Amino acid sequence: MAEAHPVGFQWVMEAKRRGAKVFHVDPRFTRTSAVADEYLPIRAGTDIALLGGVVRYILDNELDFREYVLSYTNAATIVSEEFSDTEDGDGFFSGFDPETGTYVQDSWQYEGHEDSSGSGHTAQERDSAAGLTHESHGAPVGGQTRRDETLQHPRCVYQILKRHFARYTPEMVERVCGISQAQFLELARAWTANSGRDRTGMLIYSVGWTQHSVGVQYIRTGAIIQLLLGNMGRPGGGVMALRGHASIQGSTDIPTLFNLLPGYLPMPHHAEHPSFDEWVDSIRHPGQKGFWGNARSFAASLLKAYWGDAATPENDFCYGYLPRLTGDHGTYQQVLNMIDGKIKGYFLLGQNPAVGSAHGRAQRLGMANLDWLVVRDLFMIESATFWQNGPEVATGEIVPEECRTEVFFLPAASHVEKEGTFTQTQRLLQWREKAVEPPGDARSELWFFYHLGRKLREKLADSTLPRDRALLDLTWDYPTHGPHAEPSAEAVLREINGYDVATGRPLSGFAEARADGSTAIGCWIYSGVYADGVNQAARRKSRHEQDWVAAEWGWAWPANRRILYNRASADPDGNPWSERKRYVWWDAEKAEWTGYDVPDFEKTKPPSYRPPVGASGPEGIAGDDPFVMQGDGKGWLYAPSGVLDGPLPTHYEPVESPVRNPLYGQQANPTRKMYAHPVNSVNPSPPQEHAQVFPYVFTVSRLTEHHTAGAMSRTVSPLAELQPEMFVEVSPALAGEVGLTHLGWAHLVSGRAVIEAKVLVTDRLTPLRVDGRIIHQVWLPYHFGFEGLVTGDSANDLFGISLDPNVLIQESKVGTCDVRPGRRPTGPALLDLVADYQRRAGIVPGQHAPAVTTDNEGKEHGAS
Amino acid sequence: MFRGSLAWEGVSGLGLRTFIEGWPVYRQLTGTDPLGRGAAAKSDGSRALTARTEDADSVARSVCPYCAVGCGQRVFVKDGQVSQIEGDPDSPISRGRLCPKGSASKSLVTSPLRQTTVRYRRPYSTQWEDLELDTALDMIADRILAAREQTWEDVDTQGRPLNRTLGISSLGGATLDNEENYLIKKLFTAMGALQIENQARI
Numbered sequence A: 001m002a003e004a005h006p007v008g009f010q011w012v013m014e015a016k017r018r019g020a021k022v023f024h025v026d027p028r029f030t031r032t033s034a035v036a037d038e039y040l041p042i043r044a045g046t047d048i049a050l051l052g053g054v055v056r057y058i059l060d061n062e063l064d065f066r067e068y069v070l071s072y073t074n075a076a077t078i079v080s081e082e083f084s085d086t087e088d089g090d091g092f093f094s095g096f097d098p099e100t101g102t103y104v105q106d107s108w109q110y111e112g113h114e115d116s117s118g119s120g121h122t123a124q125e126r127d128s129a130a131g132l133t134h135e136s137h138g139a140p141v142g143g144q145t146r147r148d149e150t151l152q153h154p155r156c157v158y159q160i161l162k163r164h165f166a167r168y169t170p171e172m173v174e175r176v177c178g179i180s181q182a183q184f185l186e187l188a189r190a191w192t193a194n195s196g197r198d199r200t201g202m203l204i205y206s207v208g209w210t211q212h213s214v215g216v217q218y219i220r221t222g223a224i225i226q227l228l229l230g231n232m233g234r235p236g237g238g239v240m241a242l243r244g245h246a247s248i249q250g251s252t253d254i255p256t257l258f259n260l261l262p263g264y265l266p267m268p269h270h271a272e273h274p275s276f277d278e279w280v281d282s283i284r285h286p287g288q289k290g291f292w293g294n295a296r297s298f299a300a301s302l303l304k305a306y307w308g309d310a311a312t313p314e315n316d317f318c319y320g321y322l323p324r325l326t327g328d329h330g331t332y333q334q335v336l337n338m339i340d341g342k343i344k345g346y347f348l349l350g351q352n353p354a355v356g357s358a359h360g361r362a363q364r365l366g367m368a369n370l371d372w373l374v375v376r377d378l379f380m381i382e383s384a385t386f387w388q389n390g391p392e393v394a395t396g397e398i399v400p401e402e403c404r405t406e407v408f409f410l411p412a413a414s415h416v417e418k419e420g421t422f423t424q425t426q427r428l429l430q431w432r433e434k435a436v437e438p439p440g441d442a443r444s445e446l447w448f449f450y451h452l453g454r455k456l457r458e459k460l461a462d463s464t465l466p467r468d469r470a471l472l473d474l475t476w477d478y479p480t481h482g483p484h485a486e487p488s489a490e491a492v493l494r495e496i497n498g499y500d501v502a503t504g505r506p507l508s509g510f511a512e513a514r515a516d517g518s519t520a521i522g523c524w525i526y527s528g529v530y531a532d533g534v535n536q537a538a539r540r541k542s543r544h545e546q547d548w549v550a551a552e553w554g555w556a557w558p559a560n561r562r563i564l565y566n567r568a569s570a571d572p573d574g575n576p577w578s579e580r581k582r583y584v585w586w587d588a589e590k591a592e593w594t595g596y597d598v599p600d601f602e603k604t605k606p607p608s609y610r611p612p613v614g615a616s617g618p619e620g621i622a623g624d625d626p627f628v629m630q631g632d633g634k635g636w637l638y639a640p641s642g643v644l645d646g647p648l649p650t651h652y653e654p655v656e657s658p659v660r661n662p663l664y665g666q667q668a669n670p671t672r673k674m675y676a677h678p679v680n681s682v683n684p685s686p687p688q689e690h691a692q693v694f695p696y697v698f699t700v701s702r703l704t705e706h707h708t709a710g711a712m713s714r715t716v717s718p719l720a721e722l723q724p725e726m727f728v729e730v731s732p733a734l735a736g737e738v739g740l741t742h743l744g745w746a747h748l749v750s751g752r753a754v755i756e757a758k759v760l761v762t763d764r765l766t767p768l769r770v771d772g773r774i775i776h777q778v779w780l781p782y783h784f785g786f787e788g789l790v791t792g793d794s795a796n797d798l799f800g801i802s803l804d805p806n807v808l809i810q811e812s813k814v815g816t817c818d819v820r821p822g823r824r825p826t827g828p829a830l831l832d833l834v835a836d837y838q839r840r841a842g843i844v845p846g847q848h849a850p851a852v853t854t855d856n857e858g859k860e861h862g863a864s
Numbered sequence B: 001m002f003r004g005s006l007a008w009e010g011v012s013g014l015g016l017r018t019f020i021e022g023w024p025v026y027r028q029l030t031g032t033d034p035l036g037r038g039a040a041a042k043s044d045g046s047r048a049l050t051a052r053t054e055d056a057d058s059v060a061r062s063v064c065p066y067c068a069v070g071c072g073q074r075v076f077v078k079d080g081q082v083s084q085i086e087g088d089p090d091s092p093i094s095r096g097r098l099c100p101k102g103s104a105s106k107s108l109v110t111s112p113l114r115q116t117t118v119r120y121r122r123p124y125s126t127q128w129e130d131l132e133l134d135t136a137l138d139m140i141a142d143r144i145l146a147a148r149e150q151t152w153e154d155v156d157t158q159g160r161p162l163n164r165t166l167g168i169s170s171l172g173g174a175t176l177d178n179e180e181n182y183l184i185k186k187l188f189t190a191m192g193a194l195q196i197e198n199q200a201r202i
């Protein structure tokens, strides 16, 4: 965190000054470790084993915050008797379909809900990264559940959890993660001791958790701990995702993502959502409790914002205009389709996949096989010049005279040359004022897309084709100003906020959304950001002039709420858990919820409220159900649906690992998304043969002085000067083993690529003892490429493409490689070296090992 | 800091008292700046300097463009150019601080490496050419329409609507404004292009 989010880290230091104990778990000793109380080196890709160990520690010692757990989580809920656990299935839950490599979830459901709307086959959900649609709300589950408040029923969630993690002992943590039992116990003790009525603990993660084939389950494990300890919905608690780009949260909420529409409405699927009603019901889940019950109003209001007068209740608000998914259309599938010649044109909008995405060679070969490419950036990035300067030109794989891709480079406006909002990592929108005009031809994306749309509509004005109606009926009349006819960002923000169609009055929040076409809302979760016609995101009341919640600085979605589910900061009766952790509470006199934050609860629903039998939607939420977006109002220790690779997290080895899974016969996540394409390959892992060809583990991360793929830092002289060269960090032991010298050169080889780097021999990397042997890990920054003031080989070239099944994010925080002294070969000799490694490792391009591990030895392992 | 001969000239010209008061250490011990990091450390030379933030024509309240912490920035403008970018002390997130990247924001936006004109590479060409912005926009619009024409899918094999093209892709959005992402998604959706992705997928 000190490296990648330095200014956010000041608050960790502030907490430390006030007595908090800081633990840093990382494969590499960083600037965060240097100021932490405890540094725990971990084998990359084993966090579920570590966190699972903490879960077991809590349950075994009964250290959970029992009152919180009983009232606010699904610990007491009884699960179907058809469910069977990975502990009984050697790494598989019940319902696995080997044909598709995905689960049928019926048996995971709560008792009596086996055929509830969320259950069923998940193959299609995997392809559409359906896990992402749960970012703002829970997955479907019926409202009425059977519970055992004594937590003794063998099939209640609490007991299932206990059995599931029983083998995640301190010994097992040591064996899997390489963390000593003493260090593990210190972490577990401190975490549990610092949670309860008076205290809260916080969990912070970044892409070190998400970029794994089990990334979503890492976060699930963290969430289980935080729920058990009562650390959710309370000040100083939570699971904090530190995201990597200025508005990556915003571009998820208002998604430039294939499977989502604004506000986490799913992009319709051709078979699942043929009609508007079926689409809405798939979001709303009739009969379910919670606020998602209003989905019809949000959906109708979005279509109304898109298609204005043309969108009427009679024509289902032009639902028919929306393009339909048929499967996986994610960025990695797209790149493989580019290589196969299926894609004509590609836009790059401030992203540099030639350096920043996994398998750089596949990215560049894909871009070299387009009809046209539009690059919009501040600088001439690698993704614009691959045809001229890329490594494949050196190897002869791309010949400029034979490369057909037509490239348009359009300069973009910087953050000071346009106005608009970023949504930072805590859901906070902050408006930026424009300082200066952009230079030359540089323009904002707002300008580019508005005028591109204008031109397209002009060119199609006379079209009678049905497919052009969606463009021609689009509301696209934003006011413009200035010499370049810049569209008004405030007008767009107003549309995002939503307005009353008849009067144009900006809505005050999503409670005003209607399903009859009388409201238009561009992104329902952002509704309120333009309440009263005031740009709430532009508020800048100084921190010196308001309390520590700082509710008048910017605007947070939803409803300017700073902590989600904050009803949980009060006890079931509505009183603060303690004076020290007072945040939101029930004011019995005024008969309303009040506090420092906007209560995440219906303002006048008393703690004693119990829903009538059969109630659904918001009415079904009881006065002590804080998790108002969940179908049962509870925090989920166990996820009966919504997570495709299991209702509970399970330790699987990374897709590429030198270690046999010590816990189960199943080696890696059996539901991971794999691509059998000639350009893609996976290095062998045990129990496959030849795993020793790639004996070392490598991981990548950021440097403080660089940013992502380097386009905004390797081009900036002070930053380039501070970190001028690509390097690899190795331990003294590994340097000795391989024959590397400090400040000399090394090259690293995977089944995809070979890259070179300067060697930094350092104690920051610790050889780990894992399952009786020493595992060496090396670390690389992933910022370098072949353009800019400082250049170097790209670490992401080493990775292949294997994805988490829930969100289709690639495993690019861990892989295996070989490390050799000296510089890499150049030209065709480089390809020969990779081919030689592939041959020795038994890699056949276009084939991958089966998802289900098959070896008899593995079975013994699992049972031991 | 030892100021050498200048100070001695002071002795002969202005007397002992002025000479002693000219010592930074004296001012530090007797004045309002006991840490010697402000007024006490000033020299005649530095006294004459003004901060770029003081003579700015205007100040824009902004946000750092790098990571998602969202540190507040103040962008100082002089003669239509960015003259300085500093942390915003009012921000409850950053309390005026910026990390090395945020502090380098001025160098980012004023970098001589920035491309400010449209560049165009023809198929099979070995070099870039210039192109007018409006011509480029027009050419891109034509190519979008051609790609839709070639790859449009009205219905699936069972006659269910698809309304889409898989011939167009887009990547990026996490460095852009919400308003921009909104228009990007809206326009691509209306043209039937659904292969829209950004950094959140990686």
Ligand code: SF4
Binding pocket: A004, A005, A006, A007, A008, B064, B065, B066, B067, B068, B069, B070, B071, B094, B097, B098, B099, B100, B101, B102, B103
């Ligand atoms: S100044 Fe540094 S920590 Fe703050 S937003 Fe910018 S990059 Fe992130």
